[in-house]
Amino acid sequence: MADTKISPHSLAELKNTTDDALGNYLRGLKFEQDNTKLDVRLAIGYASVIIAAATFAADYKLGWEATKTWTAVAVVAYALLNGAFTYWMWAVEKGCVFAGVREGKKALYLHDFQISVASKTKKHDPTYYLTISSANSESRQITAPFTTWFTADGYFVAKPFQQWLASSVEAIGNADSKNALRDQRDEIASPSPEVELTPQGNGTVDASGTDGKSKGSKRSKRKG
Template identity: 40%
Template structure:
């Protein structure tokens, strides 16, 4: 068994990156398949830029500048274009997204982004769930947060169980064979593919300041 990786418990980037990786690992155990499209696009653009730079260096080194200056001009334009495209992709499309995936058997997809703020050891997730119910797309947003020290010990080791407990408790509808999530009503199909059936009497929908209360009937 591989030794657990030790990180600096005072480094926010290390804490965030370790937790980001743990999100994907946890969802894999809940029958979600991760999509790597965002990463593949970023790597494709970066690889193309590197190939252009490498080819330009090789031709200039072997043929000389005078023979290759026309190619170098177009290569510089292409390299600048690719780097601009990469910047736009990272800022507008990939942004802070750490996970995109779909449930393997249920019509549920998740998009998760994470962030931290300076001098604040709090892990914040924004979770977007898209679910197909009776042919219609139902979209939910959920913001959750938790202190890194709940799952990173004082020696800098990641502790798996408390992190998974926090994530599962914060977002109960990503679980399979879970108890009926209180924030879902009777028309919702959970990630495990079964419909919720319960009496809704003043159930709180959402969390935090934006919470509302909804009354329903027994189904």
């Protein structure tokens, strides 16, 4: 159980704490994080700060008349960078909290161990939404209420969170078989059909599982 207590009524705190735990858990399973997207976001942010600081310093030392042209250029550049930052956050990262690959795997099979995880919450809904993507499968979403791994007074419990991830995501379950609940993983990997098809006596198939061959009624013979 985590020592840090958060407010169980704050979705932002619940999500941020869970996001941090997810990254720590995957890194503990020898997933090497790819920080390319994070580095780009930080570079855009730092560039915006540098432009703002340089503009302020120039205006403070040289005055408005001497720097107004450069100030106009800086304002345009800052606006463009701010737009790029917003686009990168919403269109490229899309809530990604972890992207990486398991360490020690041969390049030939690298795609089997790549994983990208994006998280989100919805207003007034204490549910954690995860979108799992990998190189060799389509993206899919898994969900669970925060109460699965948070106590009523706001403490994070790692075990049920790790079991949920290992049982729901094949790549994580393969890396952490101890926490993977096999029954759940088998059901996810090979879901049983909702309706079982049963062969009938006349060679056709009935979706209800009942025999479609009608039985004739017996008529009793009256003795004369």
